[in-house]
Amino acid sequence: MTKFKPAAWPRVLRSQEGWFGGTSKDNIYHRSWMKNQGLPSDLFDGRPVIGICNTWSQLTPCNAHLRDLAERVKHGIYEAGGLPLEFPVFSAGESTLRPTAMMFRNLAAMDVEEALRGTPLDGVVLMVGCDKTTPALLMGAASVDIPAIVVTGGPMLNGKWRGQDIGSGTSLWQLSEDRKAGKISTEDFLEAEIAMSRSPGSCNTMGTASTMASMAEALGMALSGNAAIPAVDSRRRVMAHVTGRRIVQMVKDDLKPSDVMTKEAFENAIRVNGAIGGSTNAVIHLLAIAGRVGIDLTLDDWDRLGRDIPTIVNLQPSGKYLMEEFFYAGGLPVVIKALGEAGKLHNDALTVSGDTMWDQVKDVQNWNDDVIRPFEKALTQSGGIAVVKGNLAPNGAVLKPSAATPALLTHRGRAVVFEDIDDYKAKIYDENLDIDENCIMVLKNCGPKGYPGMAEVGNMGLPPKVLRKGITDMVRISDARMSGTAYGTVVLHTSPEAAAGGPLAVVQNGDMIELDVPNRKLHLDISDEELKKRLDNWKSTVPVPESGYAYLYYKSVIGADKGADFDFLVGHRGKEIPKDSH
Structure with a gap:
């Protein structure tokens, strides 16, 4: 330069x-x-x-x-x-x-x-x-x-608890899953809380x-x-x-x-x-x-x-x-x-x-x-952020290989679909939920427009009945984000998002999905004709804000693949000095 x-x-x-x-x-x-x-x-x-x-x-x-x-x-x-x-x-x-x-x-x-x-x-x-x-x-x-x-x-x-270092966020997710699996008590969890942020x-x-x-x-x-x-x-x-x-x-x-x-x-x-x-x-x-x-x-x-x-x-x-x-x-x-x-x-x-x-x-x-x-x-020889694309994410989705389970980076599984975060919370503890460790958890309507704001809910906690088997990771796919302190084989920022009519919006329970990180592929295993039919019949279930900042956000935010900025703020405008009004 x-x-x-x-x-x-x-x-x-x-x-x-x-x-x-x-x-x-x-x-x-x-x-x-x-x-x-x-x-x-x-x-x-x-x-x-x-x-x-x-x-x-x-x-x-x-x-x-x-x-x-x-x-x-x-x-x-x-x-x-x-x-x-x-x-x-x-x-x-x-x-x-x-x-x-x-x-x-x-x-x-x-x-x-x-x-x-x-x-x-x-x-x-x-x-x-x-x-x-x-x-x-x-x-x-x-x-x-x-x-x-x-x-x-x-x-x-560093957090300090029972003779070990515990990290903010990361240990929280781990201890939360341990409590769901019955490995620690609520009292243990509360004791760890006061040791995390010292x-x-x-x-x-x-x-x-x-x-x-x-x-x-x-x-x-x-x-x-x-x-x-x-x-x-x-x-x-x-x-x-x-x-x-x-x-x-x-x-x-x-x-x-x-x-x-x-x-x-x-x-x-x-x-x-x-x-x-x-x-x-x-x-x-x-x-x-x-x-x-x-x-x-x-x-x-x-x-x-x-x-x-x-x-x-x-x-x-x-x-x-x-x-x-x-x-x-x-x-x-x-x-x-x-x-x-x-x-x-x-x-x-x-x-x-x-x-x-x-x-x-x-x-x-x-x-x-x-x-x-x-x-x-190195922890992994191919770090960075993997960007996967396919008919499920035409504009791309991201995954963090260094935080994922290597064996799951190539995986084909049956979709278990949650229409939004409330649907997930209502179903995840249900012992009758038809899910096992080979399934792929799919969360919709949590992108920039969908949540709204694209919350850090992409690292969905696993169902207790899977955790009790000793399983600690599953493939999860969403248009949400996840905390940087989180971990797992989690596909995020799927774009276009579901609330904007992206293919994620029409995934159904039982669909087979293929994740192939080495070849940067994310594929919904249905025909092009079936995908088009579903998209043509799709209608948004996300309410549109009527006023205030939420309205401005919904109307102006661009896709995650572009940075989720407002469309009218993109560009280099420089330091024009306003005229003095006095």
Whole structure:
């Protein structure tokens, strides 16, 4: 790539153009009201004004400590000669928001975009944590394209229970299935609950939050080493502090998201996702972010670029360890270096540090080669995200091989159909349900339009009568998502979704379905004529919202294979400055 050339400095900043620069009535209007916060006059002398875009919220537990980190960012901004101004944006917390935080990712992105577009900011630090907040803030910042940099809140400390480490999410799913199978009691389950989340921070597994923190770093949008530092480690505060320093220089250099998030950067992120055993949710989020930058990224890119990437990070849900061990082993820079040395990355990709990706990681060391393994000892030699297609998923569906049972990656079974999540909940405990471990569980109407919001229900729990046999995995197919902390042979994001009239909508009990991951095939074993007849007779059972944000979402959301963004938000719009109305 062409080496980045910083802009000449000093230059007229955005905050000076009609806002804080000059002596007109409007300039004085803007400055004088800001001064009611006790800001000295010389802070408006032409220095960069840096926004701190904060998703802090006590309703988003992963982000509840971001107020402290924001103060550390401010210290760095002041040191570097900038003026920090913190502001809140919509915070989507997966554990507390209904029907699902994914429904509000686009709303948060709109909030960020309009806040950046309509206020006197020269650059912005994006404070993120819970998984949807990271893509939402990157999407909004990419749309406006002013200098931006990410600081994540970091993962929780390891859970500790009965002498063993337990991971957030992953252990929850495992213990829940154990309770259904009669292996543990409800009292045991409640005891484990209080041991799971023992510090501030996001999931301590390689769930979606840790995955998206890694994606921000792999895209070059966060400083090297940001992704894995535990939330309560003092080095997380140092990272916030130096990020505050760095954004001021980025403004002076006019280093923007569009300079960093190139096609090569996205290709790097896809390969890193394969190496870390990252969440399937990264597929949807990176597709959406790429759409905001104007980068042509597709599901085929995910399959092509991730197919030959070994999963070398031995973390739950794919492996053994948790994020603490990943950080102590050297974190994401070690993974990036290994991929770079193997010729699997664009080493010259630019990052927000101003250096190339390779320059940042070339001297790092791996301190634990069981946590970050060499390629020859990988968890799986073909990691990444597998994209399967066929008459059941004409636009594609995704599966995470590193979290699946190898023997089930090629499987043919009888469909047991659940029309929606309520139908599943009503039937799954029924001892008379006609199902065994060879069947394929099919869940409909849980995609972007169907749930609505595409909830994390794709990793359907198995029926108790199957669990009691000692079976822990079955093939499951849906248009839903699953948590990045989840595991199993789960086919997700089936597109077109059932609520949009995709073939998934007309699968019937007893149909035979063939999954062939090595050959990237997902096939409903009925004739083309029968499939057409069923689709012609299909009618949606999903109610259409009549008003409010739910109506906007239903009418505007695009398919999962395109990132589930709103159709009117896709594209690179840039930082047009609104006209002053005063």
